[in-house]
Amino acid sequence: MVRAAADRPGLVGAVGDFLGRRGANITTLDQYSTAGEFGVFFQRTEFELPGLVDSIDELASDFEHEVAGPLDLTFRVVEAARRKRTAIMVSRYDHCLMDLLWRARRGELDIDVSMVISNHPDLEESVAQFGVPFEHIPVPRGGKAAAELSQLSLLAEKVDLVVLARYMQIISADFLEQLRCPVINIHHSFLPAFVGADPYRRAKERGVKLVGATAHYVTADLDEGPIIDQDVVRVSHRDDTTELARRGADVERLVLSRAVALHAADRVARLGNSTIVF
Structure with missing residues (x-):
């Protein structure tokens, strides 16, 4: 590039x-x-x-x-055959995590998943099926700084990419500075209109006609980082909150996997807070 x-x-x-x-x-x-x-x-x-x-x-x-x-x-000159050493961070929602692990095992993504880090133990057995190490690092109230130090001990200088596959914790600017590798996040495209808990319930109340997802690089400005990929699906008044969430999960899986694939293939160049995607 x-x-x-x-x-x-x-x-x-x-x-x-x-x-x-x-x-x-x-x-x-x-x-x-x-x-x-x-x-x-x-x-x-x-x-x-x-x-x-x-x-x-x-x-x-x-x-x-x-x-x-x-x-x-x-x-920058990179060897195309060298797969990106990748760590995935997740909380309790498993749809994006399992999709990435499945695609990586099938060779659809040019990544080697080094580990999965979670602030909850719920998904350990699911991850074990893929032969990937699972690290449980709780983030108790008032314990974020200590948790990030533990995460950094596993990640810093040891991975090329970190993917937040519905990791429901705010990443600090200090963590990003010490990590020194790109971080990709996925979120539903209701942000910022439906930020916070129960976005699909509130979206249903507003009568939304589209649900979508955005994958972006993480910066100190939280969800304001450079966008890599986005997509939407149409919904209607007939869809209840559960169906909206199901369709939202589907598009989140697709958008995040595409973003990871593009990054792993070195097809993304940053320009300020935007991206050029080849």
């Missing part, structure tokens, strides 16, 4: 020329600019290069010296 602060002629050619001189075969190339000339430029390139696994650091160093430095680019 390449990013330039200002789009201008020659950027695509410079990247292609560098890879070509090293014998790389470009298999996929996608690009986007936020505006015409001088817009923020993004490029995602997939390429094949024999021996890359052993020389990826050298390639990145050469690219910085020959291309990125002179053209004021930021970039």
